[in-house]
Amino acid sequence: MLIFKKIFNFYYTGFKEMNIGKQLWIIILIKLFIMFAILKLFFFPNFLKSKFETDEERSDYVIEQLTNPK
């Protein structure tokens, strides 16, 4: 348990004593929010996963695309 407490304290004091790091963490968190909560969720669905249920259907679709592109 002591080791976990030491690791926790290491990070806790590290974050607490940050100077410019605080500003950078805000930027990182905003960036990650935009990327995962907005862009990924609303604009970047996985095309094949969202359109088809099984890998077999996905294979058939891609083969169709490759052999008879439209």
Place this chain on the structure above:
Amino acid sequence: MENFDFTLIDWSRAQFALTALYHWLFVPLTLGITFILAIMETIYYKTGNPEWKKITKFWMTLFGINFAIGVATGIILEFEFGTNWSNYSWFVGDIFGAPLAIEGIMAFFMESTFIAIMFFGWNKVSKGFHLTATWLTAIGSNLSALWILVANGWMQNPIGMIFNPDTARNEMVDFWAILFSPTAINKFLHTIFSSYILAAIFVIGISAWYLLKKREVILAKKSILIASVFGLIFTIMTVFTGDESAREIATSQPMKFAAMEGMYHGSSNAPLIAAGILKDDPTVENPKKQDFFFELKIPSALSYMAFLDANAFVPGIYDLVHGNEDQEIMSYYEKIERGTVARNALSDYKLAKKSEDKILADSLRANFEDEEWMNSNFKYFGYSYFDDPHDIIPNVPISFYSFHIMVVLGGHFGILFLGMLFFSLKNKLENKRWLLWVALWTMPLAYLASESGWIIAEMGRQPWVIQDLMPTMTAVSNIDSTSVIITFWLFFAVFTALLIAEIKIMLKQIKIGPNEGGH
């Protein structure tokens, strides 16, 4: 060709290029400066001189800004693979997925853990442990790059896999062949070494600004000494790996090689265009001798560079399109025919399976297991989508200029490192204000050279997303181009905001300097 939606293809390409170019503004500094930090901290560890600790901490702060702003910008590329490039993502199968998964795990465990120790561990862990964390951060970030570049290397020179016609996926059969492919190794080494140059110029440029302002003189002088030695060593290494890469490209991507040199007609004793301005862009149907407003040639150097033989024949664009029997070069017309055989076989196999014609399906499937048939036909699968050789030629001016900008600037960087080192050792740097200004203004040029390197790598291989197997136009998802256009501008806004934030925070921190600026 008329079946393809080129609005969708062009915007998908533009979006990917935008994301990759912005992402690459952040990466090379991280790759290089971590090693410079490790060297500086090693000197601190060895000498115990607190000045070196101050220097290390200052550059570590700037590294931290770059890392924080740049981190995760590459994830967007993976979003794009799944949404915009689903045919490609499916077709590459586990070959692309495996290296990227290793990269993800490695980046998370190595970089994240050791970066925390680097920033939070001063005076909390032993000096030796802190130094180890700094070195491991450097090694970890570079190993992350390895996996990305292995995946990219496979796209430029696909090997170590078999194609499964049932799933339309390439399956990895030889991991080591993919990892140690000469294309991947050269690409990795050339990319990281050139990134070290960029980091060295970053350190030298900011130090030069301090000297011009007569501030932080000791920090600036010591930093310049380290960075100029570091930069000089890796300029030499970059020349060697660039030379190896050129040889590799001449063999595996001869069209890219010809476009890089603006070479329409091949020849023996081919000269290297050291510098030049293209006069026009002759077409394959109307070929002219390569024509330059101005050109600086080195006789036979291109033949030697490509094949280590000054007399060797280097094919030009015209030779590759029309073939050259004397040189045993297969024409694009023939490749189109062979690729069409492969595509028809895949199409027939699919129909035979659908109609449950087992005998026909088995005989067609046997083709895909026959190495000779695969090498004769499937190897050219991607050519089947073209009927006009024009469409298989990359943009020659972009290829030519991006390659030459990279090379010329590389020469400039080498001379700069030599000059900085020379005057640094003579302790006369402060008097050479012109050199300090040159060093300062070389900073944006380092980014220009680095981006140019990627432009030649990626634009020079067009129209291929996977060399000879999959052209860009078949790799895209069948989605509405409007959504791609909207996300293009969204990314443009997000990335520009990040870049502005990075520059502003970085400039503020540089102005504060090492004394007050902490992590």
